[in-house]
Amino acid sequence: MILVFGSINIDLVARVAAIPRPGETVLADRYETLFGGKGANQAVAASRALAKTAGVAMVGRVGRDGFGDSALANLAKNGVATDHIRKGEAPTGCAFISVDQRGENAITVAAGANGAVAAEDAGDAVLAAARVLVLQMEVPVAASLAVARRARRNGTRVVWNLAPAPATLDAALCRDILSASDVLVVNEHEALAVAAALGAAQSDHAAAAASVARAGNCTCVVTAGAEGALAIHPDGRREHAPAHKITPVDTTGAGDTFVGVLAAGIADELPFAEALTRACYGASLACLALGAQAAMPERSAIEKWRVDG
Template identity: 40%
Template sequence: MTVFGSCNMDLVAYVATPPQRGETVHGREFRTVSGGKGANQAIAAARAGAHTAMVGAVGADEFGARIRETLQRCAVDTRGLREVPGHSGTAHIVVDDAGGNSIIVIPAANGTVTAPAEGDEERIAASQSLLLQLEIPLDGVTAAAETARRHGVPVVLTPAPAVELPASVLDRVDVLVPNEHEAAVLTGHHDPEQAMRDLLKRVPEVVITMGDRGSFYGNRAGDRIDMPAYPARAVDTTAAGDTFVGVLSVAVATGVQRREALRRASAASALSVQRNGASSSMPTAREVDEFLAAATGDR
């Protein structure tokens, strides 16, 4: 599996309640954690058991070195992670006591990822799937998706941060995984069923994630799956969506049936929100297996 996307250093402040405009509040803790939607999904996929390669860019700074080290420690292949002059991307995150978060992303080195570099086409061609997000320039996303299409590699896209997407991107996507807000931006529909119908005119398969209300799957054959979320006491939801997508993509790429793939992704997401941090919160395949074995009810 190859992930083509962003790498950031997350600068995380934990507070009781987030500040309003013009307000200063006291925080209780501060952490720096390797993140970025691309790196997060790569780590989630690797911990789910997939051989995973990360393609992207970091700056020639301390953050870049730490991001690379974190990925390597999590068994992610970083030969496609290039170093460029200047700063690595950063995400400035405020996490409140309810587990909610607000995030400001500064792309920096991620802004240089406008096309596959030397060796990237071979990495993508050898993969079971390609994972994409929107924290790098749209030109880079389009070029990577086109590369995957030429080699018959399925493309999974998380359309975040949410923007309207042209047909040049969506025509190359096999599985689209937006959250409710992103689905509404793409379609203008806040109702998940209406958004699903609209999105399936553009891509073959869609999974809409809905936080503690679970996820909703559909395809052009008319199949629909409602997957409830597993109960979890959330302490930090920062990487829940990336965990879900990484685990889902591994399950799909290895031929797991869609319902079981959604179960595994939902379980992994429930585990991640009970831990602080982004990449540091993601469960292993064994932890997901143990969680599902202990869960009550037949999903």
């Protein structure tokens, strides 16, 4: 089983001619209400990509409101077990997303109930059953660290997506996260930021990832958009997976799709290079439609594209 410990949001998405600059107002014809939150997104992506012999469960929090009810129903519809998601007094998290004509986006997230997620929400039984634990940075990091440490003591593999990276990323926090992770997933900018925080500033993301992998004794995976993804293992071994050439419609859920599909490949015990390649293909497919979860591909679509190219 894959256990996702993380955020659950409702996304309010507007298509605009250009993303507004500070002090600027832009108009959109309409907006859409979609399901999101990096944790929920990654849970859905993993569920769709995972072999049906396993499952996905999520630990998180929503509000006692209509958004919370809808988010829970959507997760269940996508095969994600919701038994360990709690309802609280804070409102369900919400993200406000602008998407421009090139498919680029700007996102503001109001944490709401996500800010109350606690380590105790992940009980011993569900944690013991997990083969892979997936974490992000949209719930309290102290809670995520506590759960990750417990999971590793159980022999569970921990995949930590350092997104969104905090503005104050210091050496102590980086070392804590690395010590509790088997696989750290970052984008190019996050790779450079982590390396710099650890006192090993680099000029390119590959060198930064190598420094992070050595320092943390973990596998550092860097997503690089159209360049695909690079994995550097603690022993220095490198694996690269290409991205599929596409014309993006909306990149909102691509990173979360990558993480979910990668976690599914690890849980399915695929060779890491194959899991990495599937994750890249899944992320590319997710850019071809509007919205995060709505665009995430099924396992069959990833496999077909993987074969057909």
